[in-house]
Structure formats: C-alpha cells, structure tokens
Amino acid sequence: MTDVFNIPKAGEEICDFCSSPEIKWRYPTKSFEYPSGPGFEKTGSHGDWAACDICHDFIESGDWDGLADWSLQTMLGRKALGFAALTKDEIQLIRGMLVELHKRFREHRMGDALRAYYGRA
Numbered sequence: 001m002t003d004v005f006n007i008p009k010a011g012e013e014i015c016d017f018c019s020s021p022e023i024k025w026r027y028p029t030k031s032f033e034y035p036s037g038p039g040f041e042k043t044g045s046h047g048d049w050a051a052c053d054i055c056h057d058f059i060e061s062g063d064w065d066g067l068a069d070w071s072l073q074t075m076l077g078r079k080a081l082g083f084a085a086l087t088k089d090e091i092q093l094i095r096g097m098l099v100e101l102h103k104r105f106r107e108h109r110m111g112d113a114l115r116a117y118y119g120r121a
C-alpha cells in the first residue's frame with residue numbers, strides 16, 4: 001500500500017458507511033447514482049468513499065451483511081429522518097436500500113483502500 005491520501009483537516013469528512021468522523025481509509029470510487037428510496041437523496045455518489053476502521057474491517061472481510069446492519073444501526077442511533085417512528089417493515093426497506101447502495105459501491109470501487117491521514121498539507 002504505497003498511496004496515501006491527505007485530508008486537509010480532521011472533521012471535514014465522515015465515514016460514508018456509518019457517518020463516523022474517524023476517517024481512516026479511502027476507497028477510490030467512480031461516481032454512481034444512489035438507489036432511490038426513503039432516506040436517500042436523489043443524487044449520487046461523487047468520487048471516493050471514506051471509511052472508518054470498523055467499516056473498513058467489514059469491507060475487507062467481505063461481510064456485507066454485517067456492514068449493512070452496522071450502517072443501519074448507526075442511522076437508527078442518530079434518529080435521523082424520524083427513524084424512531086419507523087415500522088419494522090420500513091426499517092427492513094431501508095436496510096435493503098443500504099445493501100443495494102453498498103452493492104453499487106462494490107461495483108464502482110477502483111481498487112484497494114488507501115490510508116487516510118489527517119493534518120497533512
């Protein structure tokens with residue numbers, strides 16, 4: 001692993017999988033469209049994906065179910081978008097969207113993860 005990607009300042013970016021501010025990895029990724037559905041902006045993914053250590057471990061071990069569960073858990077934990085009021089079916093729907101989102105990430109990533117370091121110009 002020779003390439004290093006520099007992030008200008010800590011806190012400027014969050015993990016694209018679980019929104020943790022502890023970015024440790026960067027996945028070179030081609031832009032792609034998000035699946036459409038509740039909780040997803042009707043835009044797309046532009047450029048590289050950032051990941052924390054936890055999500056990096058899921059990705060590197062190929063545990064996509066685990067990653068979807070972890071992403072869902074962190075979303076629910078933040079109670080974003082009124083998740084507290086969601087039914088079980090709605091939560092399953094969102095989990096399905098995360099699985100699809102991660103599948104698209106998998107199809108569009110362009111190689112191995114790079115270490116991300118903070119605070120270097």
Ligand SMILES: [Zn+2]
Nearest residue numbers: 015018052055
């Ligand atoms: Zn993460």
